[in-house]
Amino acid sequence: MTQPVTTPRPACDPATELDVRFRAAIRAVIGTEVDPQIRPSGNAKFGDFQVNAAMALAKERGTNPRALAEEILQSADLADIAEKCEVAGPGFVNVTLTRACIERALTKLSMSETLGVPAPTDPHAVVVDLCGVNVAKQMHVGHLRATIIGDSLARVFERLGRKVWRENHLGDWGLPIAMTLAKLLREKADFARLTLDDLNHAYRGAQRETSTADLDAAYEFHCGPHRIAEFEVQYEPARIAMEDAKKTLVRLQSGDTEIVRRWERLIEVTMEQVYEAARTLHVKVGPENNRGESFFRDRLGGVVEAFAKSGLAKSDRGAMVVPFADRERPLLIQKSDGGFLYATTDLAAVRFRTYELDGSLVVYVVDARQRDHFRDVFDAARTIGWNKTSDGAESTLVHLGFGAVLGPDKKPLKTRSGENFTLKDLLDEACERGTAEVTRRAADPNAPTHGLPSSELAKIGAAVGIAAVKYADLSGDLTKDYVFDLDRMIAFEGDTGPYLQYAHARIASILAKSGETHAAIVAAPFALSEPAEKALALHLLRYAQMALDVGRTLETNRVGLYLRTLAELFNAFYQSCPVLKADDATTRLARLRLCAMTRAVLADGLSLYGIVAPDRM
C-alpha cells in the first residue's frame, strides 16, 4: 500500500500556496513538518480558507490551541496573498485571499493545458477491469455500472496523465460456452445469421437440458436405488447433452479449427451489443479492449505450477488450494479433475496486468458480491509477489465492488412484464424520453432549439437522456446498492446530468452571442468584483485537486459533487451579474473570460463522466 511517490499538488490552486506557507510557519513554531490541514471554508463568512492543524497540534503538545494558532499565524508570511487572517473559534485560522491573488491564480489556470492538473509522478500504467460481459448473454443493468464506472475512472486517470489500459475480461471460455456452442451445432443453426437472441436462447436451453438438479439431490439425500434409477432414466437426455458439451469443449480447447471459427462467431455476435451500448453511452470500449478468459488459457497450468513450486499451494481432497493463515477457507486454483477455475484465470490476469501491462494500480470494477473472491485472489498474488511491475515497483490491487441495481421495490430490477431489464431497454428508453422532452421544449418559438431539424433534436435528446442515466449512477456512493428509478433518472430538474448540461448550454449561448473572438476573450484580464464571481473563481481553482482526489480514492461521486457545485455557483453568478449587458466594456470582457473558464472546466468535468455537453438544449 505504500506509495513512495509524493502526491503532486496543483500549482494553480491557492490551497497549494497556503499549504507551503503554513507548513513553513508551523515548522518555525514547533520545529517539525506537519500537514497544516488547509481546507476551503465551510462558510463564506469565515473567509476563503481555514487552517485546522493548530487544534490537533495543541492537543499533542498540551498547549492552548488558540494561542498556538495565534503563534502560527504570526510566523506565517501571507502579506502578498491574504487581505485578512484571524484566529477564530477553538483554534481555526481563517484566511481571506486578496482579489489580486485569486485573479493571478485564475490567469494561471486559464493558461494551463491540463486545467491545473500536475504531471503524474508515477510513470507506470493504470489498469481498469471493466464491463465484464459473458458470451451468449444479454447485457443487463449491472453491466451498466461495471462499464460506466470503469470508463469514468479510466477517463480520470487519463486526465491525470497516466497510461490507461481498459481491460474487458470477457467470460468467453469454459463449459457454459461449450454447452451453448454444442446446442447450436445440434440444432444446425445458421452461424452466419446468428443474433444475440439466438445465442441467449441456446444458452438458456442448454442450461435447462443439462440440468440434473433433482438427480443430484436424490444422490445427496441418499434416496433409495429404485428412486435413483427412475431419475437416471428421466435424466438420460441431460447426460447425453452434457457429454456432447464436454466433447465440444475438448475440441475447442485443442484448437479444432471448425469449432474455433464458430466460437469466434459467438463472441462477435455477443460483442456487437457491447460496442453498440458503448457508442450510445460514449464509453471508450471496443474490440481493442477485449482480453477475455480465453486469452489466459495457456497460462493457467503455469499459475498452479508456480504456486506449487513455491510451496504456497497444497493438495487438498485431490484439488490444489492456496491456504491462508487468517481464514478457514483456502483459495481453490485447480479442481480434483485437473480443471482450472476462475481464481486461476484471475491470478494469471493479475500477473499479466502488473508485469506485462506495467500497472502500478489495477482496479477491478466488479460487483460487490465478489469481494471475498478478490480478497483471496489479491492476497494470493501478494504472497507470491505478483503485485510488482516489470521494474519491481509495488502494484496496488483494488476491487471496486459496486452495489446492486434495484427496482423501486428494492428487488432486482424487472420490467413491467416481469422480464429482466436489459441494458438496451434502458438506453433506448433514456434516449426516447430525452428526445421527447427536447422536442417538446423546441416547440416554444423562443427556445434556442426552435427550428432545428429532428435529427439534431434527437442527437441532443440522446445526449440528455444518457447524461441523466450516467450522472445518476456515477454521482452516488458506488459501493451502495442503488434504487433504479427511470422517472427520477430522466428528470431534468434538480441534481441531474441535464442540470449540468443546461448550465453549459447557457454559457455557450452567452459566448456565442457576445460576438467576441476567443482570442479577445482570453486576452482580457479577470476582474472579480462581485462575491458571486469570487466564489465561482475559487471553485474553478479547485478542479485539479478534485481530479487528484478521485484518482486517490476512486470515488467518482466527487466529480458529480464538484460539478453540481460549479453549476450552482455559475447559476448564482448568472443571476446577479449580467455579462452581455454589463455596465462597461471591461467588465463585460472580464465576465466573458470567467464564462469561458467555467465552460472549459464544466465541459472537461463532464468528459470525466463521458457526458456530452451540447451548446444548445
Added chain:
RNA sequence: GCCCCGGUAGCUCAGUUGGAUAGAGCACCCGCCUUCUAAGCGGGUGGUCGGCGGUUCGAAUCCGCCCCGGGGCGCCA
C-alpha cells in the same frame, strides 16, 4: 455459524476523510420571465444522523456492544 457491506428529512441521496448552525433533489407552500435559455434563481415546511455507551476542545464520521436490512462462504464463472 463465520465473514463483509449498509442504516442520515415523507421518498431518493450528499456530507470535502474528526471541524464552526447536518445539506441537496423530489414532493408540498410562497415569490421571481418586456433584460444573457424559468431544464433556472430566492425563501418556507420537514431531522432521536438505527439504539446505548466510550474516546476529546469538537463525532453523522473513530472504538465497543446491541437492533434492523442486504450480500458472500471448495471443486460454476
